[in-house]
Amino acid sequence: MSLDQLYQQIILDHSKARHGSGLSQTEAPEGASTGQSHQLNPVCGDEVTLRLAVSDGKVAQVSWDGAGCSISMASASVFSELAEGMTVDELHGVIDSFREVLRSRGKVHADPELLGDAAAFEGVARYAARVKCAMISWVAAEDALNQAS
Amino acid sequence: MAVVSTPATLERAVPVMDNAEVLRIRNDFPVLNQLVNGQPLVYLDSGATSQNPLSVIEAEQEFYEQRNAAVHRGAHHLAVEATEAFEDARQTVADFIGADYAETVWTSNATEGLNLVSYALSNAALWAAQGRGDAGLKDLALQPGDEIVVTEMEHHANLIPWQELAFRTGATLRYLPVDDAGRLDLEHAAGIIGSRTRLLAFTHASNVLGTINPVRELVALGRAAGALVVLDACQSAPHMPLDVKALDVDFAVFSGHKMLAPTGIGVLYGKQELLDILPPFLTGGSMITTVTMERAEYLPAPQRFEAGTQRISQAVALAAAANYLTETGLDRIHRWEAELGQRMVTGLEALPGIRVLGPGAGQERIGLAAFDVEGVHAHDVGQFLDSKGIAVRVGHHCAQPLHRRLGLTATTRASAYLYNTTDDVDRFLDAVSGVRDYFRA
Ligand SMILES: Cc1ncc(COP(=O)(O)O)c(C=O)c1O
Numbered sequence: 191m192s193l194d195q196l197y198q199q200i201i202l203d204h205s206k207a208r209h210g211s212g213l214s215q216t217e218a219p220e221g222a223s224t225g226q227s228h229q230l231n232p233v234c235g236d237e238v239t240l241r242l243a244v245s246d247g248k249v250a251q252v253s254w255d256g257a258g259c260s261i262s263m264a265s266a267s268v269f270s271e272l273a274e275g276m277t278v279d280e281l282h283g284v285i286d287s288f289r290e291v292l293r294s295r296g297k298v299h300a301d302p303e304l305l306g307d308a309a310a311f312e313g314v315a316r317y318a319a320r321v322k323c324a325m326i327s328w329v330a331a332e333d334a335l336n337q338a339s
Numbered sequence: 340m341a342v343v344s345t346p347a348t349l350e351r352a353v354p355v356m357d358n359a360e361v362l363r364i365r366n367d368f369p370v371l372n373q374l375v376n377g378q379p380l381v382y383l384d385s386g387a388t389s390q391n392p393l394s395v396i397e398a399e400q401e402f403y404e405q406r407n408a409a410v411h412r413g414a415h416h417l418a419v420e421a422t423e424a425f426e427d428a429r430q431t432v433a434d435f436i437g438a439d440y441a442e443t444v445w446t447s448n449a450t451e452g453l454n455l456v457s458y459a460l461s462n463a464a465l466w467a468a469q470g471r472g473d474a475g476l477k478d479l480a481l482q483p484g485d486e487i488v489v490t491e492m493e494h495h496a497n498l499i500p501w502q503e504l505a506f507r508t509g510a511t512l513r514y515l516p517v518d519d520a521g522r523l524d525l526e527h528a529a530g531i532i533g534s535r536t537r538l539l540a541f542t543h544a545s546n547v548l549g550t551i552n553p554v555r556e557l558v559a560l561g562r563a564a565g566a567l568v569v570l571d572a573c574q575s576a577p578h579m580p581l582d583v584k585a586l587d588v589d590f591a592v593f594s595g596h597k598m599l600a601p602t603g604i605g606v607l608y609g610k611q612e613l614l615d616i617l618p619p620f621l622t623g624g625s626m627i628t629t630v631t632m633e634r635a636e637y638l639p640a641p642q643r644f645e646a647g648t649q650r651i652s653q654a655v656a657l658a659a660a661a662n663y664l665t666e667t668g669l670d671r672i673h674r675w676e677a678e679l680g681q682r683m684v685t686g687l688e689a690l691p692g693i694r695v696l697g698p699g700a701g702q703e704r705i706g707l708a709a710f711d712v713e714g715v716h717a718h719d720v721g722q723f724l725d726s727k728g729i730a731v732r733v734g735h736h737c738a739q740p741l742h743r744r745l746g747l748t749a750t751t752r753a754s755a756y757l758y759n760t761t762d763d764v765d766r767f768l769d770a771v772s773g774v775r776d777y778f779r780a
Contacts, residue, residue, distance in 0.1 A: 192726070193722070193723065193726040193777075196722070197719075197722075197777075197778075202778065202779060205778075206779065233734065234716075234717070234718050234733065234734050234749055235734065235735060235748035235749045236718075257748065258716060258718075259716035259717075259718035259719050260715075260716060260719050260778060261718075261719075317722070320718070320722070323718065
């Protein structure tokens with residue numbers, strides 16, 4: 191597999207764009223219930239703190255701070271774009287699907303209908319050492335979602 | 340005709356290593372001869388673990404084919420053969436570092452060696468408090484008010500065992516800071532190492548900065564304070580001549596897997612008079628004289644610290660590795676690697692957006708270089724290099740406090756050994772020059 195299949199253009203774009211980045215600059219919408227989770231990968235020092243706001247059963251806002259490799263930062267950015275506006279149940283489904291693809295060692299293909307830009311991380315599944323990088327913000331998100339809903 | 344064997348004449352007599360010799364050396368290392376991602380492997384991660392030459396692999400295989408048995412137990416032929424091989428290996432490795440046979444203790448790795456010293460010392464406090472063992476244990480026991488001194492550049496293996504020793508004994512842990520260039524300031528050190536210092540532990544060569552620490556000066560400070568001195572020789576024993584007696588350290592540790600031997604074997608050197616009175620760390624079979632249901636008496640070193648069935652084939656293999664290094668010449672290896680280290684730093688410094696940790700080009704360093712790439716995380720750098728068949732290490736290299744001191748969380752490290760050519764370094768540099776473009780930094 192070539193490097194470009196791992197570092198897809200979408201991933202490189204998102205690693206620079208970092209949608210949703212800037213916890214302290216955003217305030218959760220009034221009346222929303224929020225959850226926040228900090229995750230650390232001690233192997234490489236990747237770190238993400240992600241806050242998720244839910245109101246009326248929908249994800250109203252995702253906001254995060256983090257430091258890490260391009261895969262981990264892009265994955266947080268993609269997640270933020272994808273999750274906003276989803277119902278809590280929909281988001282659980284998306285997170286489960288993403289996890290299944292990433293843990294499959296390349297056997298399970300991503301469904302672009304369901305995962306959108308996150309489907310670009312399919313290639314990461316073949317690099318066992320990088321799966322955690324792609325997952326870290328999603329693990330934080332799942333934890334935050336459980337707190338908020 | 341008078342032959343005067345000054346170091347200078349010796350230096351001229353010994354030819355320096357060159358690429359032609361390294362290419363011959365590489366033939367001894369089967370693992371290096373392979374393609375990774377379609378390109379010939381460039382292995383620049385020997386600081387983490389090194390590769391084994393055929394003579395080492397064969398020594399281990401020969402042991403299993405011809406002599407495998409438990410040592411120091413049983414009177415049968417194989418047991419005698421195995422014991423002989425095991426103890427001969429100890430003598431070989433003792434000679435390799437200028438130690439005596441009984442001062443050379445087998446461990447699993449350097450980490451275990453350091454923990455052994457840490458626990459033996461806190462056990463000394465327990466024994467001394469109850470009047471058990473040698474009267475001299477009193478002087479080794481740490482207590483509140485005493486200080487343990489390490490440096491800010493230590494590998495976690497030479498930091499955490501001392502944090503825990505401080506916790507167990509009530510002693511205080513202090514450290515010698517590093518400056519921005521990654522060096523210890525000796526004047527500063529003289530203000531920290533003092534009458535309260537009971538133990539001074541530091542690395543001979545830094546696995547991140549590549550600096551070689553001033554061992555003699557530090558030992559002198561430790562001696563003046565009456566402290567025990569522990570040397571982490573993980574990055575020196577495999578790469579340069581090491582004489583623990585000449586350096587006058589009390590303890591020294593290193594790992595076999597970083598010096599052409601398999602994993603699972605390491606060495607603790609300790610001065611005989613210390614090893615013979617220190618309480619054991621692990622207890623059980625093979626390290627006792629008399630055992631009753633209530634208590635046991637222990638053998639002197641080295642068996643005192645080798646409880647249970649030992650790593651026999653690994654010890655034999657480590658001796659083969661020591662022989663391989665001795666035959667090649669550690670002085671020559673050291674000079675060759677220093678040249679590769681300079682080539683790395685000079686090349687890296689010439690690239691925009693690269694910050695090399697530790698001493699700059701032209702200053703002494705061992706054959707490794709850790710660096711930060713502006714705008715690109717070390718994990719991505721490592722992945723990019725891997726796609727070109729180049730193996731490096733990424734992360735904090737088990738030195739989080741040092742990285743924090745330098746304002747970083749993760750770096751990329753290339754580390755060379757006697758089987759690396761200047762071509763390896765050039766391929767590495769060429770690849771690094773493309774990293775920032777690829778990641779649009
Ligand atoms: C300077 C230094 N000290 C200690 C260690 C620990 O060695 P090991 O993990 O083999 O016990 C290492 C290896 O990573 C090292 O480079």
